[in-house]
Amino acid sequence: MAQQHLEPTHPTAAAGSVPADALAGYLRAQATEFLRALRLHRETGANGTEGSGDAARALRRAARRISGSLHTFQPLLDSDWAESMRPELAWLSGTLALEHAYASRLERLLQALHRLSGPAAFPAQSRGARVTDPPGPAAADRGHLTVGAAKAGALLDRQLTLARTRAHSTALQALGSSRFHAVADKVAVLASDVPLAAGADAADCRPLAAAAEDRLTDAVAALPLVTAGSPYNAEALVHGLSPDPAPHPQDAPWHQVRLLLRLHRYAREVVAGGEPPVDVRTLAAGEALDRHRDASEAAAAAAQAARTPRIAPATAYALGVLHADQRHEVEAARYAFQHCWRKEAVGTP
Amino acid sequence: MAQQHLEPTHPTAAAGSVPADALAGYLRAQATEFLRALRLHRETGANGTEGSGDAARALRRAARRISGSLHTFQPLLDSDWAESMRPELAWLSGTLALEHAYASRLERLLQALHRLSGPAAFPAQSRGARVTDPPGPAAADRGHLTVGAAKAGALLDRQLTLARTRAHSTALQALGSSRFHAVADKVAVLASDVPLAAGADAADCRPLAAAAEDRLTDAVAALPLVTAGSPYNAEALVHGLSPDPAPHPQDAPWHQVRLLLRLHRYAREVVAGGEPPVDVRTLAAGEALDRHRDASEAAAAAAQAARTPRIAPATAYALGVLHADQRHEVEAARYAFQHCWRKEAVGTP
Incomplete structure (x- = not known):
């Protein structure tokens, strides 16, 4: 099956050969990027600042590229190694992605509530904040649906902020776990030494x-x-x-x-x-x-x-x-x- | 101002002249159609059957055409007569249109609820009917939004059917009123005699x-x-x-x-x-x-x-x-x- 994929049968392959060394170089570069992002993430203290957000994004970015390349080019790589590596990278990038996903989901929903409320109906200062002072009966009757939009925003804020906080804790725990250290060690090895499959050196x-x-x-x-x-x-x-x-x-x-x-x-x-x-x-x-x-x-x-x-x-x-x-x-x-x-x-x- | 409209200044008017007699013929035909529909409406008893619905539709159709023509071609018509006729025809067609509007609005909303509920979520037999047996707590918990769709359908059915019933009564009252008989008398005259403006015979x-x-x-x-x-x-x-x-x-x-x-x-x-x-x-x-x-x-x-x-x-x-x-x-x-x-x-x- 691996051999079948190695045959240059596809028309676009005829334009020239790209040696497995190119794959090795790509994986080394991404592994180096992973380690750099990890160092940056530790330096910025994973404290939710912009710097730590950038670092987490770079970490996910490199993890996705290594994992994706292992998938696409698996026949060129040591299969035991690739098979053990991919689920760990998927776990890592999935865990790291959640916090950002909840944050951007909340942002998207609150923006939509603003848009749907027309120019002035949903005051900007209540965005992303709890509605601590619900209006009295008269206001509730007059601005029924505005109250609804504000309450919906507050409810989504509460639920998605809670989910985001949990995702943040989970990500921090993951980055301190022995499971993560095992992945990081493997990536550190990958940065200098890519385990190609036997005979893959000559493959395209x-x-x-x-x-x-x-x-x-x-x-x-x-x-x-x-x-x-x-x-x-x-x-x-x-x-x-x-x-x-x-x-x-x-x-x-x-x-x-x-x-x-x-x-x-x-x-x-x-x-x-x-x-x-x-x-x-x-x-x-x-x-x-x-x-x-x-x-x-x-x-x-x-x-x-x-x-x-x-x-x-x-x-x-x-x-x-x-x-x-x-x-x-x-x-x-x-x-x-x-x-x-x-x-x-x-x-x- | 009327004279200004009578000048054949528009490019499409150059293709040939259409005498005011054509307008008179059109109004006579629509008036005849109005009287025919009215007779049919009385014969079918205004009882909400298909026949009476068709008759009401034909009545509205003719009333709209007479009213619209009085508006567009007012300079060719006796102005006092046209000005007294138009609001009466507008009142009539507006009053007659409401019942149909509420019915088709309900139909549209119930169809949309079906579509939004997916193939089997909103049973067809509950459509247009009261939800007399609300499901127990277990069913309510399991099919939360289906219950919502059914209840929304029942609520819309109740509100729009009530509005429709009221519109039906209002239409029946209108058709029995002296105001309507005055309109019908004027339309009966119109079926044979169209009051053109002085000098409009030669107009285009x-x-x-x-x-x-x-x-x-x-x-x-x-x-x-x-x-x-x-x-x-x-x-x-x-x-x-x-x-x-x-x-x-x-x-x-x-x-x-x-x-x-x-x-x-x-x-x-x-x-x-x-x-x-x-x-x-x-x-x-x-x-x-x-x-x-x-x-x-x-x-x-x-x-x-x-x-x-x-x-x-x-x-x-x-x-x-x-x-x-x-x-x-x-x-x-x-x-x-x-x-x-x-x-x-x-x-x-």
Whole structure:
């Protein structure tokens, strides 16, 4: 099976060979970047400042690139080593990503509440803060839905800040664990010594990079792009009131394409020996799929918050509007994806 | 001022003259149609059957056409007579339209609730019926949002059916009133004798029809068509959580274009001496604007229902999703309007 992948069967592989040494160089560079980010993270004290946020981001970035390259180019690497390394890197980048994800989800939802409340209805100073002084009956009657938006914002703030704080603690614990130290030790070794598979020295990286691109192309071809390309198809909200707590299996193929696009991007970096030429299509498509993922998760968070016991009807109403708004963002992101994907596909000779 | 309109200054008027007699013929035909529909309405007993619905629709249709023609071609008609007739016809068609409007609004909202609940979440048999047996705590916990959708449907059904019943009574009272009999008498006279203005016999209908088209074109040009043509512009929901009970002044120019498009259509009928050749653009644009109006009013009804005191949070949540869904329908209708309007404008030589 590994041999099958090593054959230069793919048409794009004919343009020239990229030796396994390029992969080794890429992995060494990413491992070095990982160690640099880790050092920076320890120096900034993991205290939630901007510096520690940058360091955590760089750490995740390097971990994702090492993990992705192990996946795409596994036949060229020592298989026992690669198989033991990947889940550990996935655990690490997943754990580190959560805190940031909760923070940006809250930011997205509060911004949407502002937008939906019109210019002056939802005062900026209450954003991200508790509503400590609920208005009296008269104000509640007059500004019913504004109160709802403010209360919805306060509820989301409470829930997502709590989740973020927990994710922060979990990340700190993870970075102090023996499990993490074992990963860091392996990455330190990788920075100087990449365990290639026996006989891989003479192999070409291009067919495996091409295979990653094929997996992406196949997954995109399986997406409902015709529907997505028809504006206002109302597809994304079709389970907006479903009793299923995870009612959006329709999102999964899009999330999958997002991951395959990322693997394709890393494979291009390997083949290019660093920063590949800017591919506008990949860039725009990736942004659309990030937006798709963020809106999908924000919509789920709004629906989840609406299940909080004993909330006021006005709060629940605002969360319903917010949920639907984010599901339409999901639909808009799909439209944007198919638009840039097709436009570029037509433009490509 | 009337003289100014009578001058054949408009370029499209050059193609040939349409005498005021064509207007008189059109008004006589519509008056005859009005009387026929009224007779049918009395025969079917105004009992809410399909026949009486058809009769009421035909009555409204003729009343709108007479009223619209009096407006567009007022300089050709006896002004005292036209000025006394128009508000009476507007009152009549407005009164007769309400019952149908409430019924179709409820239908639209219940269909949307079904669509949003996914294939099986909102049983078809509960549609349009009271939820007489609320599920017990276990079912309520398991199917939280389905219960919300069902309760929202029941609440809308109760409120809009009540409004419809009241509108039905009001329409019956109107049809039995002396005010209505005065209108019907005037229409009966109109069926044989159209009071043209002095000297209007020699006038041309075309410039006034062209002026109606100009008013439409000007109003369309003032619409935010560039925004509407950009899919997922999120404009329609921008006041989705506003405390203002009438937060959608942005809809008004579109409603106005809908009325001007209707006047243009009737003016074309006058000039064509009956059924004008099918104008795909006017047809499609009119359908888009009808959908715009319907979705706008349905969204308002969902928001209004959410202000009902003591509703459950799950009900309010469902109404929030429903409101946002209908506001997106508003946005979709604007997109559809600009699409067909521009496409045809480009295609016209």
